Amino acid sequence: MQIVHTIADLRAALATALAGRGRPAFVPTMGNLHEGHLSLIRLVRQHGEVTVASIFVNRLQFLPHEDFDSYPRTWEADCAKLQAEGCDILFAPREADLYPEPQTFKIQPDPALADILEGEFRPGFFTGVCTVVMKLFQAVFATTGGGTAVFGKKDYQQLMVIRRMVQQFALPVDIVAGETARAEGASGGLALSSRNGYLSEAQREQAIALSRALKTLAEAARQGGNLAVLEAQAMQALRAQGWEPDYLTVRQRGNLLPPADATTGELVALGAARLGGTRLIDNLEF
Ligand code: PAF
DSSP: OEEEOSHHHHHHHHHHHHTTSSOEEEEEEOSOOOHHHHHHHHHHGGGOSEEEEEEOOOGGGSOTTSSTTTSOOOHHHHHHHHHHTTOSEEEOOOHHHHOSSOOOSOOOOOHHHHSSTHHHHSTTHHHHHHHHHHHHHHHHHTTTTOEEEEEEGGGHHHHHHHHHHHHHTTOSEEEEEEOOOBOOGGGTTOBOOGGGGGSOHHHHHHTHHHHHHHHHHHHHHHTOSOHHHHHHHHHHHHHHTTOEEEEEEEEETTTOOOOSOTTSSSEEEEEEEEETTEEEEEEEEO
16 A cells, blocks of 8 residues: 655556556545444445545544544554555645645535534534545546545435535546444444544443434334424433433435425434533434
């Protein structure tokens, strides 16, 4: 695996590896890689000739009170995992490589999609995500005529926002969605996330309550009844177990708007809640 830090070195490495044939398959990450990321690597490599992963903890998508400084950075372990998965190129820009000057031009995503749910509780989050993803796409795909990038369904709204950005800017990037990887054993079913590392052993076992609450909400929604009432009940049930929920809600897939009728159609239940100091998100398509 070749490790590069600058955009120029990345493009040179891609030119050599592709040798004029095929396109790259790309997985952007913020590092602290777990099985969820590795499953995305395995998925995306089927969609391109050269597999590229990036590791960059993107300051722009963190609010001032959030965990940018303490976000887990596990460089050696991440490199070993990517190497073992057969990743061809690791792009690990330093902050000055990606943001050589203050990033005053930003991607402003559609507020109808980006200012709800995560965007409501983390204002500016999707501006930060879209801006860095646009920069990463430029770095990886500008000289290769495009390619494929994978995003996990665990960050469901992020996947929708990126899809819409790619569509509106007609970017030559095919977006592939990866299924959420889940823990086995005592915390079985817990969606894998770098932030799970903040949980104690006891909290990890408790954390499965979020995905259970989404399943219960989805089943109740399918039976009919007032959705707002069902959502409030789901939040109350989580609160009773010591959580602080931001939202538990049923939405239409794709546009993430509330459905007129939840008994039918392609829907998704999404939730975000804090357990101790740790904010977790999860979702369930139904
Ligand atoms: O999902 C993530 O890890 C990040 O939001 C991403 C897409 C790598 C952008 O920083």
